[in-house]
Amino acid sequence: MRSARRWATRQARLLEAVFDLVDPILRALHPIWRGIGYKRLERPAAAIEALFKKPLFDCQMCGRCQIGASGMTCPMNCPKSMRNGPCGGVRPDGNCEIEPAMPCVWVEAWQGSQRMRGSERISALQPAADHSLIGTSSWLRHIREGREAAERNA
Numbered sequence: 001m002r003s004a005r006r007w008a009t010r011q012a013r014l015l016e017a018v019f020d021l022v023d024p025i026l027r028a029l030h031p032i033w034r035g036i037g038y039k040r041l042e043r044p045a046a047a048i049e050a051l052f053k054k055p056l057f058d059c060q061m062c063g064r065c066q067i068g069a070s071g072m073t074c075p076m077n078c079p080k081s082m083r084n085g086p087c088g089g090v091r092p093d094g095n096c097e098i099e100p101a102m103p104c105v106w107v108e109a110w111q112g113s114q115r116m117r118g119s120e121r122i123s124a125l126q127p128a129a130d131h132s133l134i135g136t137s138s139w140l141r142h143i144r145e146g147r148e149a150a151e152r153n154a
């Protein structure tokens, strides 16, 4: 799993490009998703999301994905679930203080973010993990909330 995670971080630019391609298509399909019902779609969407993201990012299905702002590195793999940068206990070799054999998630997040066009996104303040969302589809939430915000501002 860790080698897949490292691959994803190294390919952050490519994965960002794939996301940029797919995201508008999924958003444009919002009327269909709304017609079916976001609630009804929740379980199958979460299952499909987990199928892709668990092997690739070691995704923990936190329900509000942040990898676009953390160099395609999942912050939920940090033993302290830090979502806004490292804890301050990073070892001199860049590894985690809790798991000495593991590179700090945020060291890798920084490296991945520097490969991305949106490299500045890593500086944006992220909300703490919301445990009530665990196991739900962040893809669906992202589409629904994005479209609802666009409709409110129209």
Ligand code: SF4
Pocket: 053, 057, 058, 059, 060, 061, 062, 063, 064, 065, 066, 067, 074, 075, 076, 138
């Ligand atoms: S930030 Fe959340 S949804 Fe995104 S890969 Fe990590 S656990 Fe999964």
